[in-house]
Amino acid sequence: MRNPRQGRPNRVTISDVGAAAGVSASTVSRVLNGTTKVDPSLAARVHDAVRQLGYRPNAAAQGLARGEWGTIGVLVPDLANPYFPEVLKAVSAVARSHGRRVMVMESDEDPSIEHDLVEDLMRSCDGVLLCSPRMGRADLVVLTARDHPLVLLDRIVPGLAAPAISADFFGGMMLICGHLAQLGHRQVAYLSGPEVSWANAERIRALEAAKAFGLSVTILPCGSTSSCGYAAAAEVAGTGATALTTYNDLVALGAVTRMRELGVRVPEELSVVGFDDIALDHVAHTGLTTVSTPRGQLGRQAAEMLETLMTERHDGEPVYLPMELHVRDSTAPPRVTREPAE
Amino acid sequence: MRNPRQGRPNRVTISDVGAAAGVSASTVSRVLNGTTKVDPSLAARVHDAVRQLGYRPNAAAQGLARGEWGTIGVLVPDLANPYFPEVLKAVSAVARSHGRRVMVMESDEDPSIEHDLVEDLMRSCDGVLLCSPRMGRADLVVLTARDHPLVLLDRIVPGLAAPAISADFFGGMMLICGHLAQLGHRQVAYLSGPEVSWANAERIRALEAAKAFGLSVTILPCGSTSSCGYAAAAEVAGTGATALTTYNDLVALGAVTRMRELGVRVPEELSVVGFDDIALDHVAHTGLTTVSTPRGQLGRQAAEMLETLMTERHDGEPVYLPMELHVRDSTAPPRVTREPAE
């Protein structure tokens, strides 16, 4: 049944154009795609017909015939997280410059549906950009094993067939630790992100490594939202920490708000550091010390990787983009140095 | 040329599945779509084959055969504007619940390319959600005249064939004016948004109407970003206004930042009101008085409208969603009442 109920839109086909111009459909196609020389006068007639009939080629038919959808897919955990729109923006620009459309999906932070979503993207896109901090390794192996262009974003997993690009979370946290150590802090607390998040693991790995700077770290379970930060902030006092590091800026800002309420002065009594630099500092004047993720570059480069992946085969190593430290008003030397460095 | 270079992904077709299961392709299709009763044992064999071969139907082929792409398209002016991700999130959820994927495009605030983008969406999507505050009326007329489901978001234009839904910007600004009038303000300045923006016009229309409350309004050209607000804030002093209204929260926050720098105390010396409620107040504690746009509901309802539009024909009137006033810390009575109401 051709679903006669709804007059399907855009019913003018390439043959209609051909008929109107007095040529065959093949010729119309050739004119529009410029694949072969055609008689200029015919070409003109075709263009006229196209304009008059308002012809627009059916994307599905083109995709089918060409074996290319002209589309790339992006999966992100949460669109509302200010981190992603910026990435998306860059991806979208790159895709457009290559004549591709962008399909966006969101998993709502639910890793269990991500596999299906990616499969869905794969069957409707030429390539997929996957940003999934939580997806289990097994799923990743299955997906990257499929012979379908896929680039991993902000997630480096050794041994996968797919290329990957990520901000250097480890390096970013090291910058923070260095900054804190230099200020004289020794006891640091960390409001940890999602348990199974790779990005969170990277931060923790850096915190461990920072023991070399003489930092001692207490890890408090928290989450990735400002309300998590707000809720978890109360427990920082018990750790004796003079500085607080966080999974991201949202958590940090939530914590700062709570600290204010608790009468803990920032940074005099407690230094607080964010992560990602999404604090919109120019607008909201939060003055949060943090490290910045190069989100635009991340998106741009990821999209370019995907684009090359769709023509050549993959070769390269995972790419890490450096983060940058922004010292603002939320960090200061600890009030009392516990003891001078031995 | 079939582009033999790149082994096209997902080469297992429905016929392969049929062969593996010892049935015809038609039967496989019937099993997968459940259109007709098929022998249970055959169905089982088919399902096995599907699983073993990892078959996924080619979306383009399905789209072509069914005359439906299973996709809706969304065009927004700027993904990085925190307003849109929330709308998008809701749209995406609704689309998914109807088994549709979402294609996203961004015009980068450039109305001149929007027409093409929409055309592109139309030829690859079953329906289009158009959020374009700037597009000229002529373009809108052309696009809505095409026989293709399209819903207008945050833009009500009388006389168009397409259904429309918008936040009630007029009502929102009236709430603000009422609030300010009640506090005793008489002289109000407005940092105006983009010249040609419909949403901006609505706000101004409300400001005009608020003369009935005894408010006298000075309109200052500004823009839609925080840096615009920052830049334009200096001119407010010259107007004698005791309260400042803005195109949106970003502008307002930029203005507040500048006011702080200029030594103007908010709200003691100047009340400032935002618009949209994207200030992330729970995280950044900006304390900005503003009106909230029901972005989630907007996206949800718009997507539903589009969905019904794709089956039935359109009938209804434009929908306006109410805004809500949030009084926070950035508004207060004026320091000196210029003169008592006559």
Added chain:
DNA sequence: GGCTTGTGAGAAAGCGGTTTCAGGTCGATG
């Protein structure tokens, strides 16, 4: 001038599904 090249346009064969159409099997019925 006859024959080989070269050129450009139309016919036709897919791309990978869905859906119509026709036929074959089987149970029920007269």
Added chain:
DNA sequence: CATCGACCTGAAACCGCTTTCTCACAAGCC
């Protein structure tokens, strides 16, 4: 026991476009 429907299933047509294949025609060569 022969006939008629129901009901499935496979073959074939079709969705709209691209691309190969084929062929007619014109120009170039000896």
